[in-house]
Amino acid sequence: MGKGSNVQKAQQARERNQKKLGKTEEERKASAAKAKLDASAYMCKICRQTFMVNAKASLLYLHVTAKHEGTAPDACFDSLVGFDPNDPDGEKAAAAAKAAGGAVKPKKASKKNDDLDALLSAGLKKK
Numbered sequence: 591m592g593k594g595s596n597v598q599k600a601q602q603a604r605e606r607n608q609k610k611l612g613k614t615e616e617e618r619k620a621s622a623a624k625a626k627l628d629a630s631a632y633m634c635k636i637c638r639q640t641f642m643v644n645a646k647a648s649l650l651y652l653h654v655t656a657k658h659e660g661t662a663p664d665a666c667f668d669s670l671v672g673f674d675p676n677d678p679d680g681e682k683a684a685a686a687a688k689a690a691g692g693a694v695k696p697k698k699a700s701k702k703n704d705d706l707d708a709l710l711s712a713g714l715k716k717k
Contacts, residue, residue, distance in 0.1 A: 605643055626641060627643075627644045629642055629643075631643035631645070631648060632645055632667055632669065634653065634654075634657075634658075634662070634666045634667065635665065635666055635667070636657075636658055636665070636666055637657060637658070639653065639657075641653070646678075646679075647669060647670060647673055647678065648678035650663075650666070650669065651663055651670060651673055651675055651678065653666070654666045654667070654670070655675075657665045681685070
């Protein structure tokens with residue numbers, strides 16, 4: 591019995607030391623490569639400024655208007671083709687598509703309490 595507890599203590603100590611060591615060299619390299627790709631996901635074609643992967647189209651458009659006046663937005667970023675500055679998040683376009691005949695879910699009929707007796711009687715049949 592004494593050996594078992596020492597083995598468990600040694601195993602716990604090994605696990606604690608592994609946590610202190612942190613990531614392996616391969617994990618560090620992979621993480622750094624991913625961070626580098628995410629940091630330069632969008633790059634302006636004119637000034638080569640990079641933007642993070644989570645940059646919205648409105649931020650990219652703001653860059654175009656502030657830094658490169660008079661140029662088309664898609665001249666800087668391919669993702670800004672068809673971008674509407676009056677509707678940066680696309681909410682107006684989505685509302686217009688819905689109003690123009692988009693799929694509208696029918697409302698569910700409200701449950702009536704008087705139908706409950708009919709349902710119960712239909713489900714209870716004697717053999």
